[in-house]
Amino acid sequence: MIVSALLTSVGINFGLCVLFFTLYSVLRKQPSNYDVYVPRLLANGESHRRSQFNLERLIPTPGWVRRAWRHSEAELLASSGLDAVVFMRIIIFSLRVFCVAGIIGVFVLLPVNFTGDSLQDVDFANLTNDSLDVFSISNIENGSKRLWIHFCAVYIVSIFVCFLLYNEYRYISSKRVDYFLSSQPQPHQFSILVRSIPVSVGTSISDSVERFFTEYHPSTYLSHTVIRRTSKIRNLIVRASYGF
Numbered sequence: 001m002i003v004s005a006l007l008t009s010v011g012i013n014f015g016l017c018v019l020f021f022t023l024y025s026v027l028r029k030q031p032s033n034y035d036v037y038v039p040r041l042l043a044n045g046e047s048h049r050r051s052q053f054n055l056e057r058l059i060p061t062p063g064w065v066r067r068a069w070r071h072s073e074a075e076l077l078a079s080s081g082l083d084a085v086v087f088m089r090i091i092i093f094s095l096r097v098f099c100v101a102g103i104i105g106v107f108v109l110l111p112v113n114f115t116g117d118s119l120q121d122v123d124f125a126n127l128t129n130d131s132l133d134v135f136s137i138s139n140i141e142n143g144s145k146r147l148w149i150h151f152c153a154v155y156i157v158s159i160f161v162c163f164l165l166y167n168e169y170r171y172i173s174s175k176r177v178d179y180f181l182s183s184q185p186q187p188h189q190f191s192i193l194v195r196s197i198p199v200s201v202g203t204s205i206s207d208s209v210e211r212f213f214t215e216y217h218p219s220t221y222l223s224h225t226v227i228r229r230t231s232k233i234r235n236l237i238v239r240a241s242y243g244f
Helices: 003-028 031-035 040-045 063-070 073-080 082-114 122-129 147-182 207-215 231-243
Strands: none
Touching: 031 040, 031 073, 073 082
């Protein structure tokens, strides 16, 4: 990889980050986007749409980043829900993996690759037009014992990632269980939809459902509601009304 190409890629990605940061900072202030960014606050009546024009809504501000990191998980759970907590945990997980992999790559793998003998040394006087392959594994000779360092580094990072994934899964699962236990039960959490119910001769659909669930699920069955599809009947009625 050429250094100039690397710097160009870094510049493009940095510019895109600034662009997306600016767009989000502006769009989140628009009243028409409140349903997307603050639906919970609107539902609870803690936020209201402001229809008056305000120039401040068109100016990007970085204050929301500081406020987002300042809240604890309990405050974030109370204000934004469990999804926001999971999203923040994903960001923290990514930062941890990046830090560990970066430390191993910069302080362990980079010196090992640079001191290899497979490629010629980099010319620091012409660094922008020179190749960075001397810092990669390409500078390690085939069959060299230094390849074991790369092998061990991959395993260390993989084990660390698996360890973090296990801890995050256990933590988020416990948070999810606690969240559902502490919230008020809703009917849709305990309801199921059953289709294509076979009906015996001489019995109705309601009786068939009642008999099935009381026989096979007596401890969890409470009640049922039969919903019939009346679209065909409505179409016939509409056509008949047009005919008359």
